[in-house]
Amino acid sequence: MAHGILVLQIAAESLMPVAGRLKQEFGFDLFLDVTATDWPQRRPRFDVVYHFYSTRDFVRVRLKTRVEEADPTVDTLVTLYGSARYMERECHEMYGIRFRGNDDLRPLLLYEGFVGHPLRKDYPKQREQPLVPYRDVKR
Amino acid sequence: MSATRPVPHQQKSAAFEYLTTRKDEFVGWARKFSLFPYPFVTACCAMEFMSVSSTLYDTDRFGAALPRFTPRQSDLLMVVGTVSHKQAPVLRKVYEQMCEPKWVIAFGVCATSGGFYQNYAALPGIDKIIPVDLYIPGCPPRPEMVIDGIMKLQDKIAGERHPIINQDF
């Protein structure tokens, strides 16, 4: 338990079976979000965090799994929840997590040509990648 | 002048016959009360924009109320809110679609300088990509500040040169 929510810490391989059981047997029918947490000092570096909600029992559950920086890959959940498609796209562009089986990982909020993953801790805070060249501003 | 009392032909009052003025002053006076804003509204400043353009504060008093929703019919680009790098090409295109003469107001601190957004996503001030005539700071600016800004812009337009033919035409 953390912050009043049941938290399940699982291995990356067992993500699909666990999520499937949560949906089929425990009635967690609403996929709320997938995001990641970056721990630059830790190995493995990333947590991938899922939230599910049950519209029958009005409870939430959080799933956490750890992935390495060298191979930040987890299975996609689009076969269980169609909405995972978009959330995984966002998580992919912001953190560089790859979702095996999601064939549409184009940028969602960012744009084509953006280099890097802005929500990783090592992305320089001030680094901009403008699409329109700046004018010479004389103030 | 009353219609019942005919004016003798010889005694026309000269005051209404003609008026002397400078061309730039005259065109400026006409233009400053006939601003057609194009609201490029992207974020929370929009609330204040609605407030300032509706009845209570009423920018119609300054001739700047009727928004045109195509840049081709407008001469005042109001950039209201945060502009992200992804939107920047759109803003640039909207600006280029407007006919001369045109003016640009950066409404709110986000449009002015990016405000507190100094990160990968936000454009740090629209003057990085298009020229800006007037900056209205504030997050969001009070309607009074916007009205003050519009009046300053009117002063600027009134004092500008208004070439009938410019280098592009």
Ligand code: SF4
């Ligand atoms: S200046 Fe403030 S109110 Fe206006 S768009 Fe930016 S954050 Fe929103």
